[in-house]
Amino acid sequence: MNAAVFVAGAGVISGIGNNVSECLSALGSSTAGIDRIKYLRTNHQGLLPASEVRLSNTELALLSGFSSSTSRNVMLSMIAAKEALDGSGINNLPALRTGIVSATTIGGMDKTENFFIDFAAGRSKGRLRDLIYHECGNVTVAVAEKLGIKHHVSTISTACSSSANAIMYGARLIKHNILDAVIAGGTDALTRFTLNGFNTLLILDEQYCRPFDENRRGLNLGEGAGYIVLVSERVAAALKNNPDCSLSGYCNFNDAYHQTASSPNGDGPYGAMMGALQMSGLQPKDIDYINLHGTGTQNNDSSEGAAIKRLFGPYYPKMSSTKTFTGHTLGASAGIEAVFSAMAIKEGIVYPNLRLQTPMAELPFVPETSFSRNQELKHVLSNSFGFGGNCSSLIFSKN
Amino acid sequence: MYIRSAASISPQKTFNNPLFFGEVVEYAGNRLSCIEPDYNEIIDPKLTRRMSRIIKMSVASALACLNEAEIAKPKAIVTGTAYGCLEDTGTFLTNMVEQDEEPLSPVAFVQSTHNTIGAQIALLLKCNSYNNTFVNGSISFENALLDAMMLLAENVDTVLVGGMDEITDMSYAILNRTGLYKRPPGSNLHLFKSASKGTIAGEGDAFFLLSDTASKNNLACIDAVSTFYKPADIAETSRLIESFFAAQSIKINDIDLLITGNNGDTKNDEIYLQLKQLLFDGIPSINYKNLCGEYPVSTSFALWMGANIIKSNYIPEPLNPGGGLKDKIRRVLIYNHYQNIHHSLILISSC
Numbered sequence: 160m161n162a163a164v165f166v167a168g169a170g171v172i173s174g175i176g177n178n179v180s181e182c183l184s185a186l187g188s189s190t191a192g193i194d195r196i197k198y199l200r201t202n203h204q205g206l207l208p209a210s211e212v213r214l215s216n217t218e219l220a221l222l223s224g225f226s227s228s229t230s231r232n233v234m235l236s237m238i239a240a241k242e243a244l245d246g247s248g249i250n251n252l253p254a255l256r257t258g259i260v261s262a263t264t265i266g267g268m269d270k271t272e273n274f275f276i277d278f279a280a281g282r283s284k285g286r287l288r289d290l291i292y293h294e295c296g297n298v299t300v301a302v303a304e305k306l307g308i309k310h311h312v313s314t315i316s317t318a319c320s321s322s323a324n325a326i327m328y329g330a331r332l333i334k335h336n337i338l339d340a341v342i343a344g345g346t347d348a349l350t351r352f353t354l355n356g357f358n359t360l361l362i363l364d365e366q367y368c369r370p371f372d373e374n375r376r377g378l379n380l381g382e383g384a385g386y387i388v389l390v391s392e393r394v395a396a397a398l399k400n401n402p403d404c405s406l407s408g409y410c411n412f413n414d415a416y417h418q419t420a421s422s423p424n425g426d427g428p429y430g431a432m433m434g435a436l437q438m439s440g441l442q443p444k445d446i447d448y449i450n451l452h453g454t455g456t457q458n459n460d461s462s463e464g465a466a467i468k469r470l471f472g473p474y475y476p477k478m479s480s481t482k483t484f485t486g487h488t489l490g491a492s493a494g495i496e497a498v499f500s501a502m503a504i505k506e507g508i509v510y511p512n513l514r515l516q517t518p519m520a521e522l523p524f525v526p527e528t529s530f531s532r533n534q535e536l537k538h539v540l541s542n543s544f545g546f547g548g549n550c551s552s553l554i555f556s557k558n
Numbered sequence: 559m560y561i562r563s564a565a566s567i568s569p570q571k572t573f574n575n576p577l578f579f580g581e582v583v584e585y586a587g588n589r590l591s592c593i594e595p596d597y598n599e600i601i602d603p604k605l606t607r608r609m610s611r612i613i614k615m616s617v618a619s620a621l622a623c624l625n626e627a628e629i630a631k632p633k634a635i636v637t638g639t640a641y642g643c644l645e646d647t648g649t650f651l652t653n654m655v656e657q658d659e660e661p662l663s664p665v666a667f668v669q670s671t672h673n674t675i676g677a678q679i680a681l682l683l684k685c686n687s688y689n690n691t692f693v694n695g696s697i698s699f700e701n702a703l704l705d706a707m708m709l710l711a712e713n714v715d716t717v718l719v720g721g722m723d724e725i726t727d728m729s730y731a732i733l734n735r736t737g738l739y740k741r742p743p744g745s746n747l748h749l750f751k752s753a754s755k756g757t758i759a760g761e762g763d764a765f766f767l768l769s770d771t772a773s774k775n776n777l778a779c780i781d782a783v784s785t786f787y788k789p790a791d792i793a794e795t796s797r798l799i800e801s802f803f804a805a806q807s808i809k810i811n812d813i814d815l816l817i818t819g820n821n822g823d824t825k826n827d828e829i830y831l832q833l834k835q836l837l838f839d840g841i842p843s844i845n846y847k848n849l850c851g852e853y854p855v856s857t858s859f860a861l862w863m864g865a866n867i868i869k870s871n872y873i874p875e876p877l878n879p880g881g882g883l884k885d886k887i888r889r890v891l892i893y894n895h896y897q898n899i900h901h902s903l904i905l906i907s908s909c
Binding site: 548 | 635640641642650651652654655656658659661662663664667668669670671672673674676677678680681683684685686687688689690691692693694695697698701704705708711712728731732735736787788854899
């Protein structure tokens with residue numbers, strides 16, 4: 160049950176690029192993807208910035224092979240999942256049991272919310288075909304079909320920690336010898352539903368977000384998808400290119416404090432990080448870099464910060480929130496950040512926490528403010544915490 | 559894995575009443591609605607005030623299930639739902655359209671996320687354990703069972719698993735427009751009496767406390783759960799079911815009772831009919847969707863029913879007209895497919 164699970168491939172699409180190399184290039188040049196909203200039709204255009212994927216649905220259709228009337232979420236998922244699968248080399252191996260575990264918080268809500276404009280005027284109105292992807296599971300099924308994956312298809316939705324739980328579940332399917340290879344991660348397109356939802360909670364920053372800054376004002380939403388391909392040791396050994404890292408630890412821990420807020424002491428984040436460390440057999444001092452959840456809300460950053468202080472003090476690893484580039488991509492965030500974490504190990508790079516001016520007074524550590532190369536990273540921790548107290552942490556380790 | 563306790567709120571009088579069968583509730587329309595208990599006796603009224611119907615129902619069943627099993631905090635909470643919290647989703651969408659994206663109340667948005675039920679249970683129990691939610695259409699509940707099976711193998715000793723889906727006025731109106739339900743509507747008790755198009759709308763929740771410890775108080779044992787997706791034809795479906803049996807080292811004749819997901823729609827039920835001729839010839843079988851209606855996680859209701867049938871070794875008269883079924887029920891197979899897309903098999907046996 161403690162068999163190693165290797166990362167054989169990675170794929171990502173986000174506001175800073177349509178594939179891994181474009182995203183890495185933006186991360187390397189400190190170029191954020193947050194901007195004035197351009198593609199989503201909303202009254203908040205020009206008022207609330209967000210990090211949108213810089214492609215129209217027509218352009219996404221060309222890249223993904225779906226028709227442009229398909230949910231944007233399906234197309235984002237397809238593009239990142241395909242990049243991950245193609246790069247993994249597993250298609251060259253015969254007869255693998257391959258699955259997909261994908262996370263999303265909104266399914267095809269981009270289409271549902273258009274349907275509702277008509278439906279609200281009369282129950283016989285609205286085009287039913289706009290609801291095909293409303294169920295989250297149908298997003299995964301559409302992508303699985305196009306990729307030709309049949310052995311296992313599942314979908315997870317635990318708010319902002321969704322894709323961390325998808326990666327964890329995928330790894331367990333391999334450890335239990337149910338599958339040989341899994342595409343695991345998540346996807347979420349920007350929608351009016353989530354934009355207005357977060358706006359009613361008064362946690363959106365009207366300027367660019369500033370995670371872990373004393374004067375932070377909230378988060379910016381983003382969209383995208385991120386997947387990694389996890390394989391068993393046997394498959395890893397058969398691959399032409401040896402995987403650079405493995406998923407060595409993970410933990411899902413519930414804060415059980417409040418439906419939306421995190422506990423002030425960060426009990427949930429602490430439990431998730433501690434559990435992941437225990438599984439990987441590592442000590443806090445072994446972690447070289449933390450990809451923070453770091454949304455930029457008052458509540459998250461002080462809760463996550465308190466947990467890191469308790470667990471890591473007095474010696475802190477390098478850390479940063481890449482949401483300063485991509486915005487908070489919700490159900491996709493842990494998938495995108497898993498890709499960034501794996502690439503940090505592979506390339507020996509640490510990403511900056513952009514726009515940090517005044518470090519939080521209550522914390523004895525300061526996130527990285529500039530990009531650095533030639534780092535020897537052995538172990539990277541990635542955090543994802545969400546509504547419903549769902550806290551999950553993943554640890555990636557260099558092979 | 560063992561089912562230590564089970565609780566369900568459904569369109570039948572199932573709550574705290576495993577032998578509801580003596581009295582089957584009849585519905586004249588084609589929309590079956592859950593029969594809800596008095597929540598004030600189960601959940602603090604201060605908390606229920608903000609909860610939507612599906613949250614209340616599910617939390618009530620979860621608490622009843624834990625109470626029955628005498629477990630204060632399970633070591634994991636796993637839920638499965640295709641639609642999630644539809645009422646809150648519909649409320650927020652409607653407000654957003656009607657108020658043209660002006661400031662709205664956050665309550666419906668906050669409670670619309672699919673993990674709300676698992677989260678509310680954790681919050682009530684102050685339970686920090688593993689907490690996960692599957693949203694994978696009509697096999698969401700089976701995914702949750704598979705997760706539970708893996709957790710038990712990973713030395714987690716108790717897992718609370720639940721399946722839930724609600725039908726709201728809006729979702730009923732929409733699904734009715736897709737032609738899913740019978741026109742004109744008829745009684746649920748006559749669902750299988752005439753060959754016609756369409757089924758009846760259902761909803762419900764069912765929770766199970768699963769454990770790895772044998773006990774004479776357990777209801778039943780879940781031997782295996784399997785799903786498959788879009789089989790090419792009936793031959794492939796048949797072959798996949800046979801390989802499921804082979805993996806369990808049992809023969810089809812070892813099944814004492816087959817519970818199938820017939821929903822009254824001729825095209826849908828044709829698959830069950832063909833399999834009965836091809837594969838399940840001579841195996842006693844019963845249906846369940848005349849009791850709970852059609853909904854994505856209906857197999858959670860079927861599992862609740864199957865487990866109670868095994869425990870009581872009794873098939874109530876309304877499900878067994880003429881009493882022609884076996885008098886000793888040790889092994890039950892639940893087989894369901896939803897629109898021939900997702901198929902699922904759950905094999906349970908007496909402990």
